[in-house]
Amino acid sequence: MEVRAASLFAGRNWLKGVEEELRRCVHCGFCTASCPTYRLLGDELDGPRGRIYLVKELVERGVVTRSMVRHFDRCLTCRACERSCPSGVQYHRVVAVGRAVSEEMGVRPFFERWRRGGLAWWVTHRALLRWAVGVGRTVRPFLPKGLARLVPPRAPREWQWPSVSEPRERWWLLEGCVQPVVRPEVDQAAATVLGVVGVEVAYARGSGCCGAVDFHLGRVEVARARARANVRAWWPAFAAGERKGVVATASGCAAFLREYGELLEGDEVWGEAAAVLGRETLDVSELVARFAGELRRHGREEHPNGRERRGKVVFQAPCSLQHGLGIVGVVEGLLEGVGWQVVKADDDRWCCGSAGTYSVLERGLAARLGREKGETLAATGAEVVATANIGCLLHLSAYGRLPVRHWLELVAERVAREEERVARRRR
Amino acid sequence: MEEVVSRWRESLAEARARGKMVRVVGKDSKGWLPWCRRGADEVVFSMQDWQGVVRYEPSELFVTVRAGTDVAEVEEMLAERGQWLGFEPPPGSVGGATASGWSGPGAWRYGSLRGAVLGVRLLDGAGRLLRFGGEVIKNVAGFDVARLVVGSWGRLGAIVEVTWRVWPKPAAVRTLCFEMGEGEALAFADRLRPRALPLSAFFWSNGRLWLRLAGGERAVAHGREEVGGEEVEEEMAAALWRQVRALDGEPWRAVPEGMALWRLAVPPGTPPLGMGKILACERGGTVRWVLVPAGEEGVWKRAEEVGGWAWRWTGEGPWQQRRQGAVGEIEERLQAVFDPEGRLSGGPWGREE
Amino acid sequence: MGRDWEAMLSARVRAWEEGERLFRVEREETLAQLRATLPREVLRWQPEEVAVYECDGLPALRERPLAVALPRDTAEVQEVLRVCARLGVPVVARGAGTGLSGGALPCRDGVVLSLARLNRVLEVDPVRCWARVEAGVRNLAISEAAATFGLFYAPDPSSQVACTIGGNVAENAGGVHCLKYGVTVHHVLEVRGFTVDGEEVVLGSTAEEEPGFGLLPLVVGSEGMLAVVTEVTVRLLPTPPAVECVLAAFDSVRAAGEAVAAIIAAGIVPAGLEMMDRGSVAAVETFMPVGYPKDAAAVLLCEVDGRPEEVEEELPQVLDLLHTHGAREVRVARNAQERAQFWAGRKAAFPAAGRVSPDYYCVDGTIPRRALGEMLEAIAEMEQRYGLRCLNVFHAGDGNLHPLILFDGSREGEWERAEAFGAEILERSVALGGTITGEHGVGAEKINQMCVQFSREERAVFFGVRAAFDRDGRLNPGKMIPSLPRCVEYGRMRVRGGALPFANLPRF
């Protein structure tokens, strides 16, 4: 499509990139079919082609309206549309510009701005969040159902960081914001599984939330500040060759870290380092998969002849994993490797509706998607749902019928049991 | 072509001058049907002499023929190149077959004649020579008037040339016979429909079901094993299908005194209608021939109840009901587009005032 | 030549204006009335809200509508139509907006009526072998719903993931499997909908035959100009138990074309027979590396299906014919997954052109297969003359060509050049005994070429047919049928441009 940008935006650093994406779109409409919000709402403005058009409007006319913003807000940023676009339009870049510019031009009424800002603030401040979750858990029985759903039910267990003697590799582990508060078990599982194959992970002092939450709310500057802080914390050990890179246990964060280079483009101090680190970021599944061969023996006890599988699990691949990072089939392979039977659900390309803060800001849509997803997952007859991102985990727990775990936890349990068995035999 | 056009215009002028209607006939092979009887106030326009194959390209899978050409002649020519008309039009002229819209037993597999028409040339009631459609299988330029004309019985004009799609002739054809009653045969059809079998025709009459298989040598052999039944000798089978195709033979031509023959088109899966005497079922049970006492008008309603429609085959008209409401009005207006003066007659709907 | 592009463009614009002058409505007043009668959830009118509806899959033609209506059920569709009838507002129906001929191009003072929310599969009947669906159901969704019963819906346009059955009916959509299975008109049993005045109509019949005139085939392919379709009953076929797909690479397009003719001449009707030239293969391979040989001049995909015995019989014949006609490489898909990949590449071929060029213009002429070589040479010559590249994708089995003309809409004059290039291909198709559109429809795009393919009297009949359904021509005005002044104008321009020396060749 042709684009003629308004003079207002001349010289803006995002302009060239977005123009390129807009021109790449040939308006074929293939993507609409893969968009969850279009399916629910039936208005093209709530589909990728329409949102791309809105950004085109914005870029060409230099005007942002409330209704444009509403349609940007409704996008899950699940990127399913990108996977089905034959023309290679990187939709997430387009919508990011739409969001950032509309935030900048300030069309939201005060209350909304306050609500969104507040949400980002709460979610990304671990201490605050920990307190809130604690309170929430105490008063959970008295909360209205809608709210109660969002409070994770279980109190986190105490856990220890496993020590790895003579690690063959060392990585930084992204600490993140929500996960360490509501599910610290996930990182523990990561440390356990990686420890078994001789990989040591650690949090870096001074690092924290990756910035995705702020970025997707259009608060680009805040996101950049967070990214800078993280890069500053990781860089020295990485540059010295002590740490091989960064690994994240939430696929949403991993996908966001990958784009640090672009996020900090033009930053004189950290720009280049961010680009390098971004490239050296892995989702934990990628790292574990490198040692899959060694892990596999850990499932053996479960199925002595190597064939029989115990336990039925359905893996709901987060959008950030399958569409964002393009990782397909890897986790399933790892689960099978340790003896789980992995079943496939219908419509497994659809988003569950979590999409980070979306589940709070667009409750109605998120709930519909969550309930639908819960039904299709339950229909597989699996006993447990595995996923790879904390947001999805909470959302699926809230709206689905099956227990939901991070896949690492499932792998770690089998691995730990096997380790124990081996140790017992040695004794 | 000029000759036909001017003759047509003359007929129209003559009819206009004498306050008459114009009826188009081909080989008059359907003259036995009550709605094909000529009225005294009609000028007859014959296509009989307008014959010949205009173009035949076996590799393009089409044939273009003048309306007066005998269907049998076309088929002979196709057979030489290993092709055939899968929808098995009735015998008679090509134009007549197209105007009647009838298809034979093969329509069960290959689709109806309407689907097989790629293009027509038409002389309409205003004396215009028009061409719609073409000679290629895929063509969506303009409204599909070529298929609108199929089954219009001369009411929209005289068809002068038709292009039909053709098919490669199947390597093997075999007919099987089963002893079964109507209900059983219909239930059998329901079981066959969703299965990928090389079936090409279905005809039940008088306690016997005839199934024709067509396709590759081995596919037919396998299909035969799968469906069972008694194999019918080739010549006898061919004679049977010829008869069904021509509606020639007892059920259609020998209607007892005081009775009327009806043809009902019903959705697949419709159970026996339990009305009058069932004479035959065709095409997986979607076409039923029944005998009811003459003057019994309940058939219209019964057909409607099951989601189909009825066609009276003998006796006095109207032989088919025009659709009501918005659709009926559209049909009337359409007719006026092609026949602004209302000079063309024909068809089983009776004559509008 | 620059003059002529201008003339062509201004002629088009004028004709639209002509069509619209009939319906020049009081915009503010009408909008107020629409807003007063229709619920907010159903109506969009703000400029940015209607923007995306300004075009379909042919973004070179754009027009912003007065408003967009998004009814949620059949009753609301009728309501919208009644309100528009009362106000005398033109209506343009829209499905998924994947059309490639500007069929769903809005009317400036009109309402776009989107059927996308009518997306329920109402019934799949495994015994009667049909599916009853609402108009906004996606083509592929029908086959997906039928798959559990071992059935499928045969017409499969390349856009099947996205396009709606309503749009398929309106365009009589074809697909990659229609040589053997036929196009939409062969698979639709019954259509329900409304006339532009909101009167209910039922066309066709589940009894497979329709009494009276063939109104169903008339409405199928009517480009949304006769009725608004809300419900469609389609025939389902048993899924063939055996399928084999062959990929063959050739050193020349002509050789590939001959192989196609040979296969058909051998009495084989393959389920699918598709060809792509070097350029389109390269574009597809950048989208999804499906393993098409990139250095081949032409790639042929040939699928045979049916019962296992049939396929076993036909496949060796096909392989043999491909080899004897000079195929350099012949590959049979090893499994269903690889077969799906072969097709996925082909089905994404148009938009994949977006990887090599900002815009593409997809042409849709059909020619007799024997004229393929001649046509390709003509296109090659035109590429030089117009200074634009062209990729070629065809439904080789039925002679339906899709040359994809690459251009950059932001460069001055390129679209006009692409348009004239396309026009010349279409007119050449007619001269070769073919037609200007095989499956994408005339729409707003090929309206000038209708003057070439049809006589004045034939066009008059089209106007009459439309008036039989829609007296004022309020449904999708300005499409498909060119007005007389337009054709006169276009004829004059062509004579001046001299692009087409064979305008008077006998056709048909």
Ligand SMILES: Cc1cc2nc3c(=O)[nH]c(=O)nc-3n(C[C@H](O)[C@H](O)[C@H](O)COP(=O)(O)OP(=O)(O)OC[C@H]3O[C@@H](n4cnc5c(N)ncnc54)[C@H](O)[C@@H]3O)c2cc1C
């Ligand atoms: C990449 C690509 C590949 C394609 N490949 C093919 C192909 O292989 N074969 C093929 O045939 N087509 C193909 N097409 C064209 C297009 O997909 C078809 O024409 C399709 O049928 C359009 O459906 P739609 O729902 O998008 O309709 P739209 O584009 O929304 O509308 C098309 C026309 O139908 C009318 N219409 C839509 N819905 C209704 C309704 N409910 N009632 C009345 N009128 C209605 C509109 O007014 C308009 O005139 C392709 C398109 C693209 C972008």
Ligand code: SF4
């Ligand atoms: S990212 Fe997801 S929700 Fe957003 S437009 Fe794409 S498919 Fe739709």
Ligand code: SF4
């Ligand atoms: S699939 Fe890609 S090219 Fe097509 S409309 Fe969507 S974003 Fe644009």
